[in-house]
Amino acid sequence: MSKVLMKGNEAIAQAAIAAGCNAFFGYPITPQNELIEYMSKYMPDKGAFVQAESELAAINMVYGAAAAGARAMTSSSSPGLALKQEGISYCAGAELPAVIVSVSRGGPGLGGILPAQGDYNQATRGGGNGDYKVIVLAPNGVQEATEMVRKAFYLADTYRNPVIVLADGVIGQMMEPVEINTEALPLIAKPWASDGNLSRGHRNVVNSLFLNPVELEKHNQDLRAKYDLIEEKEVDYELSHDENAEVMFVAYGTPSRIVKAAIENLKAEGINACLFRPKTLYPFPYEALKKAAQGKKFVLCAELSMGQMIQDVRLSLEGSVPAHFYGRAGGMVFEPKELVNAVKDHLGGR
Amino acid sequence: MTVVFKKTKGLTDAPFSYCPGCTHGIIHRLVAECLEELDLLDHSVAIASVGCSVMSYEYFNCDAIQAAHGRAPAVATGVKRVHPEKIVFTYQGDGDLASIGTAEIVQAAHRGENITVIFVNNAIYGMTGGQMAPTTLPNQVTTTSPRGRDVSKTGEPIKMSELMATIPGATYIERVMTADPLSVRKAKRAIKKAFQYQKENKGFSMIEVLSSCNIGWGLSPNDALQYIKNEMASYFPLGVYKDKGV
Amino acid sequence: MRGEVLFNTDRCKGCSLCVHACPVHILALDTTRVNAVGYNPAYCFDMSKCIACTNCATMCPDTVITVKRLDI
Numbered sequence: 160m161s162k163v164l165m166k167g168n169e170a171i172a173q174a175a176i177a178a179g180c181n182a183f184f185g186y187p188i189t190p191q192n193e194l195i196e197y198m199s200k201y202m203p204d205k206g207a208f209v210q211a212e213s214e215l216a217a218i219n220m221v222y223g224a225a226a227a228g229a230r231a232m233t234s235s236s237s238p239g240l241a242l243k244q245e246g247i248s249y250c251a252g253a254e255l256p257a258v259i260v261s262v263s264r265g266g267p268g269l270g271g272i273l274p275a276q277g278d279y280n281q282a283t284r285g286g287g288n289g290d291y292k293v294i295v296l297a298p299n300g301v302q303e304a305t306e307m308v309r310k311a312f313y314l315a316d317t318y319r320n321p322v323i324v325l326a327d328g329v330i331g332q333m334m335e336p337v338e339i340n341t342e343a344l345p346l347i348a349k350p351w352a353s354d355g356n357l358s359r360g361h362r363n364v365v366n367s368l369f370l371n372p373v374e375l376e377k378h379n380q381d382l383r384a385k386y387d388l389i390e391e392k393e394v395d396y397e398l399s400h401d402e403n404a405e406v407m408f409v410a411y412g413t414p415s416r417i418v419k420a421a422i423e424n425l426k427a428e429g430i431n432a433c434l435f436r437p438k439t440l441y442p443f444p445y446e447a448l449k450k451a452a453q454g455k456k457f458v459l460c461a462e463l464s465m466g467q468m469i470q471d472v473r474l475s476l477e478g479s480v481p482a483h484f485y486g487r488a489g490g491m492v493f494e495p496k497e498l499v500n501a502v503k504d505h506l507g508g509r
Numbered sequence: 510m511t512v513v514f515k516k517t518k519g520l521t522d523a524p525f526s527y528c529p530g531c532t533h534g535i536i537h538r539l540v541a542e543c544l545e546e547l548d549l550l551d552h553s554v555a556i557a558s559v560g561c562s563v564m565s566y567e568y569f570n571c572d573a574i575q576a577a578h579g580r581a582p583a584v585a586t587g588v589k590r591v592h593p594e595k596i597v598f599t600y601q602g603d604g605d606l607a608s609i610g611t612a613e614i615v616q617a618a619h620r621g622e623n624i625t626v627i628f629v630n631n632a633i634y635g636m637t638g639g640q641m642a643p644t645t646l647p648n649q650v651t652t653t654s655p656r657g658r659d660v661s662k663t664g665e666p667i668k669m670s671e672l673m674a675t676i677p678g679a680t681y682i683e684r685v686m687t688a689d690p691l692s693v694r695k696a697k698r699a700i701k702k703a704f705q706y707q708k709e710n711k712g713f714s715m716i717e718v719l720s721s722c723n724i725g726w727g728l729s730p731n732d733a734l735q736y737i738k739n740e741m742a743s744y745f746p747l748g749v750y751k752d753k754g755v
Numbered sequence: 756m757r758g759e760v761l762f763n764t765d766r767c768k769g770c771s772l773c774v775h776a777c778p779v780h781i782l783a784l785d786t787t788r789v790n791a792v793g794y795n796p797a798y799c800f801d802m803s804k805c806i807a808c809t810n811c812a813t814m815c816p817d818t819v820i821t822v823k824r825l826d827i
Contacts, residue, residue, distance in 0.1 A: 511824050515821045534816025538818055690813045690814055693813050730770040730771060
């Protein structure tokens, strides 16, 4: 199959349908509107598409559809994701597979509609209540966004857990050549689903309420054991290895591609740098990052925020290597030369 | 001897968590009897809400999903849209449906979701200890209207059936009560019709049931039934507010 | 006797709604005993007057009551 030129939001939607998404519930918000529009047009007749009255309702429709066994998805952008936190916590608590695509924009508040990464903490720490974790995948372009959406459905079904694909406005809005995997993603049995089919011989209940503290603690311990397994098995990252690198960038999503250009520019000036790119933001590649950073003069974390992932970078390094930060926000995107200058500054004005 | 009344198979054997005399139990039984009599139990999904009836997923003898506060109609939408052949119903109180969940209930009706909503109106937040609800009657004393509901500051009680009947997408809206054997039997007929309509793909139904909260109201169980009949039903008139299904 | 009411006594919460619903006034709470959940349970003190109207079971919030009707 040849590649086609597609807008990120549409490619994500097409990849989701190809991965067997049969229930989509969304609400308009820039810059993810093409995604919900694509779903309204191309969701197969047997599937469900609802333009909900709010992001709150949309995530709760996902909760219902997922509880009833569907491959359910919603998408939104930053302020919309804030509204979805209640439902994400419920999905996590009831152990429901759900895919949430976040095409993030600048904040806080209504913020702006241009790309930003100020929702790292929102995605990885979550704004919902309780001890829970959401798997967070961070694509760096349209092709990878389609692959990660597919993987998100796989991970959601496998772990019975919500998965966020954290894209940014650049990925949602830009067009790139993509090849979408159309191979059927195998269905995973959901004997726990509350789908109104008592021929299974017993009733199913999907629930996150445990009034007995002994049971609720056990539930939290079981969830923690699941997260331990996810942390053990699902960490993913890209390391552009360079034995001679004296500096290591850390970046995810669109900025990681700007970093690659900066690395080329630095090389031309005789400075060797490499890139460590987390592809899973939860589970975060703490150990791999620390290992990759050893021997470097410093690590420079570049984000389209005022500094969020930098906290995880510092946790990874445990003080073993100095960590610096360079960030732009509000829809402003750094250019390679800004990163080059930042590196040179930290190298002592070389 | 012929058994003319016994516990329906539509209920599990779990004892209700409700206070003595609370008519939630009666309404649960009516819903369960209707599901059994219409032969719907093996292909129904109950959506429990938040409030006193939060545990209703333990009581209805069918599949069940517990929803976040006010979101039951959205959760029901999710289920019904992926399983249109199944019977999906929500069971919600007045705090859940008429306060925190007004957007979800109005929009589910607006879309004409083919679901059944059982709306239990007891004019108070029972589960949390008897606070004022949007449906609390004028001058009614609650723990957050200790001098009685002052409508000049808190508004007049919201009439959900009247409101819902104005929504073009809604099919069947009726208000009933559980004040005495006759009204309970009438309530059952309304609930049964709502499920029958869903079975026939006729669209959105909501049955508002005026129910007691004798503990929250500070009345004996029997006096609370008189309160439903004399006070609540005079502010919230019983009757069919809309029926597009006939 | 036209009917018989049976109480699943240990589910009874002693709310007395059945007592008030009975048109022939043959139900009461048994103040001489306490059931498994701590209430004085409802009981029938004169079954001979039961008319099997089912009002008691209709008003019982806890599905305590089964009603039988005498076959004629």
